[in-house]
Amino acid sequence: MDSDDLSSLNKLQLQSAILEETDIVYSPWVRGYFRKKVFEPEDVVLQQQALPTVKDMLTCFLTDWSIIFQQCLFRRVFLKNVGFYREDMRLHSRVFCPFIAGRAKSGFYKKCPDSLLFGKPGRHPVLGHWRFRLNVWRALRDMLDWLDKKWGGFRQRLYGHRWPSSYQAGPLTEQQKSLIREIGYFI
Template sequence: MNRVSVIIPNYNRSGLVNETVRNVLAQSLAPHEVIVIDDGSTDDSVDSLRSEFGDQIRLIQQANQGPGAARNEGLDRATGDYVWLMDSDDLSSLNKLETQVDALQTSNADIVYSPWARVFIDENRISMDGPVLQQRPVPESRTPLQWFLTDWSLVFQHCLFRTSILRAAGQYRTDMWTCDDSEYFVRILTKDAKVVFDDRSITLYRADDHGKVTGSGFVSSRRISDWAKCLIAMHDLCKSNPELTNHVEFQMRVWKSISEMEQHCPDEQTLIADLKSRSQGSSTEYAIRLFVQRIRKALRTRFSKTHWSPAFQTGSLTATQQNMIEELGFVAR
């Protein structure tokens, strides 16, 4: 079966969400269903979606509860064999679903990920915000879970999931409005999910804020406390394999989060204490390692011309990828 359920949360992105839906409906493998969950928008998103798409999409309205709650509603209603967790302002090459379904079926994997790029979009022009990310799979020197806990991240837009692995992982946490994807991805990986890479598509992630919950307008203290909750959850999800969370790079993340919490969220003493109980080593050791880490990053940026870790396998936009972008009606520069 190749039925894909596309789940798109929306909050106050009138126009942009329409562009995303058009992109989804134009896929060479037509989606089984497109579920748009409007999370209490106060603009004309709902009217605009209804006017343009009618019964081509399933439009669900709910009170503003955050992105996790919106995605949970979509997951509850999804009936496809695969799920594409798309954001309401991003775009993908028109072959994404076709090639990624093929990759999952061929490999019998649970998750497929593909190249993606941070971009600025101005009418029909696209400006790259750095190199293309994930031109190749993460190095085999670590498992995807090990990389994700230490020096890697992704966005779900450039992935495709088997519905069964998401059902096994459960629902999104709704107490985090940022970092919820990261916690959820670790939960998925701890369900022995098989991950495969496919390079035949590309996803365009808007680097502009455009109302992103993680944008510059979001309260920084909330972002910091959400990350602390996420690290605690990651640690506890991997407690049966302590070597994962004892890794120096994961512990660096924990110590940095403790420092940020003490500086920006001093009133959240319970959360700080919970985070400290998952830490190892001393603050002095952390300070030294942080200094060394910054030096290494500076050297990497100078000599490799990118600050991205090796896990991201960065590269220039290929001719094939440029053609994919032009097929969307854009000129890349």
């Protein structure tokens, strides 16, 4: 976790229970800001549910979904087989691809408290994948940038937020609000 991340108190305990049956466990997370003792979500909670079953994890990751390591817990044996995180790697996406390609069995824990990412407005750490893709598109043709913006607007109108369906986004649940209060913040 980075210095600007915060998890609820029992996140690791709950995720480790599922890790007995899987290689990777991931859970909901939300990005927001702390102002004094108040937490303000930036948008919807991401990953309220597991990835849609119509696509495998690798397809989701390479097309319209990104994952952050703060929401994951990895089985050590699996990491030994695939290879540990190389500190010279800058992007999470370059590290996560071998995990998925290694045929990781993933698990999702919906009731696991979310990781709270906070920091300066305008900073989007998980959008590195999108920014990389956008830069490639701009280099190829300006038209693709235009198309991406149109699709974002279309998703906004359909779903009420800009996130692709793989994120399974939704508003904070009462349980998630309660867990935020348990760590001493108000919503």
